[in-house]
Every structure is written in C-alpha cells, then in structure tokens.
C-alpha cells in the first residue's frame with residue numbers, strides 16, 4: 362500500500378439531481394489492497410457516489426482515477442472493463458440456469474462467445490471453454506457454493522445469491538470490487554461466511570470499497586473508513602477515529618427520529 366499510488370482516487374466528485382446536490386465535492390484516496398468502508402446515514406449519497414464511480418450516473422464534475430487511469434465519464438461497460446466492478450453491473454443471474462452456468466457466463470467474453478469462432482476455430486473454443494469452466498469451478502468452491510453448483514439460481518436463498526454475486530464478480534478479475542450493503546438481508550451465518558470470503562480475497566490482494574450499515578462488519582474489516590453526510594465527506598481514517606469524531610456522531614444523531 363502506498364499513499365502516492367492509490368488504487369482509487371476521487372477528486373471533487375459532484376453529482377446533482379436538479380437543484381439537489383447528492384454528492385458534493387467528494388475526494389479521497391483508497392490504497393491498493395485495502396477494504397475501504399463507506400458509511401453514513403440514509404440519504405447521505407453513498408449509493409449515488411457508487412453509481413457515479415461505476416458510470417451509471419456520470420458525475421457533473423470531479424475526477425476519478427482507477428489504478429492511475431481516469432475513468433470518470435466512461436460508460437458503465439468501459440468502467441467495468443477498466444477493472445471497477447459493482448455487483449449489479451453484471452446482469453442478474455438467470456433463475457433457470459445453474460449456479461455454474463451463471464458463473465461461467467460472466468467470464469465468457471472471450472473467443473468462445475464470438476459465434477463464428479465455433480466454426481473457424483472449434484479447438485480454440487473448447488480449450489477456452491475448459492479454462493473458463495475450471496475457473497468457474499474454482500470460484501464457486503471459494504464462495505462455498507459447490508454443493509449447489511448444479512442447482513438453478515432461482516432456488517437459492519438470499520444469502521446464497523449474494524455469494525453467487527460475489528462469484529460472478531470474481532470471474533471478471535476486477536481491480537476493485539464495490540459492494541453496496543452486502544450484509545443487508547443476510548442471516549448471521551451466511552454473513553459470517555461472506556465476511557470470511559471478503560477477507561480471504563483481500564488477503565490475496567483484492568481491493569474493496571464497501572457500503573455497509575452493519576457496524577460490526579464495518580468495524581471488523583474496513584480500513585480506512587469514509588463517512589458521508591448530506592453529500593459531503595465528513596471523515597476519513599480508522600474506526601476508532603470515526604467513533605471519536607463529533608461530526609460523525611452529529612450526522613448519525615441527526616438521522617434519528
């Protein structure tokens with residue numbers, strides 16, 4: 362990790378909806394290999410910031426660099442190809458298709474998908490398909506889905522679907538994975554499993570940026586932590602510092618009924 366060479370650099374990122382500024386001049390660096398946590402009260406602008414990073418709602422102003430290359434203003438597909446993966450950039454799983462098929466489909470952008478390759482170079486296709494299948498099997502095992510690999514995605518539980526989302530994102534070998542509330546609606550056992558997977562992937566060098574309301578998850582795996590309130594970044598630093606920061610406390614108390 363080097364502060365001078367961040368994986369993700371935001372500078373003055375701003376997104377307005379009409380006269381309302383949902384993301385207001387947000388700038389920060391996320392070091393390579395970190396699990397960044399993005400927190401803040403409801404409506405703070407966290408999801409909008411993710412959408413801006415992913416190219417879904419292009420920022421009105423500001424810069425975003427991924428691994429040193431500018432990505433602001435790119436289409437979602439180009440941002441994804443550049444290595445920033447947000448789970449829902451990948452099409453939702455097909456409910457009738459198996460876990461394995463749904464996983465393989467994300468990695469299938471290579472020669473095998475170009476239909477004419479089947480005709481002009483069938484050998485190459487089957488080699489690539491074998492490699493794709495082997496990779497999918499490995500990713501599925503890593504995500505703890507081996508037992509259900511042949512099951513239709515439509516039969517999975519909510520937690521298993523989250524693991525499938527992670528598996529499918531992993532197929533793209535992204536430089537950074539953005540997760541928006543991965544723990545929401547997941548039972549405690551699966552949540553622990555999901556957290557383990559994130560930690561294990563991170564130990565292999567995977568960089569993450571995670572929006573999460575579950576403070577146990579945030580405090581146990583995220584560093585640094587970025588706090589947003591009313592579109593602005595009001596804190597960045599470690600978890601202990603976030604707890605001690607009066608502006609953070611105010612933001613959350615202000616959110617109470």
Ligand SMILES: Nc1ncnc2c1ncn2[C@@H]1O[C@H](COP(=O)(O)OP(=O)(O)OP(=O)(O)O)[C@@H](O)[C@H]1O
Nearest residue numbers: 378381382383401402403404405406407408409410
């Ligand atoms: N497409 C849009 N058009 C108009 N306003 C929007 C749009 N998307 C988001 N907003 C507004 O921007 C603000 C920030 O919303 P956002 O969803 O980014 O918050 P959040 O921090 O993700 O909140 P939560 O924790 O509840 O998910 C909200 O006031 C929301 O109503």
Ligand SMILES: [Mg+2]
Nearest residue numbers: 407408409541
């Ligand atoms: Mg949100």
